[in-house]
Amino acid sequence: MLAELALPVAIETRSGAMTMRRAQSTDLDALMRLLADDEVSRTRGDVLAPEDRPRYAAALEAIAADPSNDLLVVVDAGGELVGTLQLTRIPGMARRGSVRLLVEAVRVSSALRSSGIGGAMMRWVTDVAAPGLEASLVQLTSDAVRTDAHRFYERLGFTPSHLGFKFPVPAREGSQMASGSPA
Numbered sequence: 001m002l003a004e005l006a007l008p009v010a011i012e013t014r015s016g017a018m019t020m021r022r023a024q025s026t027d028l029d030a031l032m033r034l035l036a037d038d039e040v041s042r043t044r045g046d047v048l049a050p051e052d053r054p055r056y057a058a059a060l061e062a063i064a065a066d067p068s069n070d071l072l073v074v075v076d077a078g079g080e081l082v083g084t085l086q087l088t089r090i091p092g093m094a095r096r097g098s099v100r101l102l103v104e105a106v107r108v109s110s111a112l113r114s115s116g117i118g119g120a121m122m123r124w125v126t127d128v129a130a131p132g133l134e135a136s137l138v139q140l141t142s143d144a145v146r147t148d149a150h151r152f153y154e155r156l157g158f159t160p161s162h163l164g165f166k167f168p169v170p171a172r173e174g175s176q177m178a179s180g181s182p183a
Helices: 025-036 039-043 050-065 117-132 147-155
Strands: 009-013 016-022 069-075 081-091 099-108 137-140
Touching: 009 117, 016 081, 016 117, 025 039, 025 050, 025 069, 025 081, 025 099, 050 069, 069 117, 081 117, 099 117, 117 137, 117 147
Parallel strands: 099 137
Antiparallel strands: 009 016, 016 069, 069 081, 081 099
């Protein structure tokens, strides 16, 4: 499914041409740094702790193994990872059997925010990925405290049409999430 998307692809940003491609296991440390570079993510436990590396590695492996999921990264001309997002293709019954494309965990390096990387990533999602995957709707959630992100998505044409809810599932003894916090 998502493997059908033609990647890597060049994207143009105000910082110059960059490449968006599928994440690889060799990107793991840079992905962990990017998550820890985000204030909201840090409050959820993404603090670049070495003992968490196996959990991130397992998550990356699970995403790569699921044909309905893909983790993409953006790298600059020097090969440095500067952005990421996760895509999930969701077939559904609602909207006359529509397919939705869910965008999650959009991150851009704090040093490069407002340089057009996030916009280029999201335009590729709406203009190329969604039509290529026969999705009739691109959807995402954004933490209520991310007011700058909300303005960003609205500038791109997304509308705040729904109210999201989350339920933190208590960790079972011995589970991987025993010391983690919900997204």
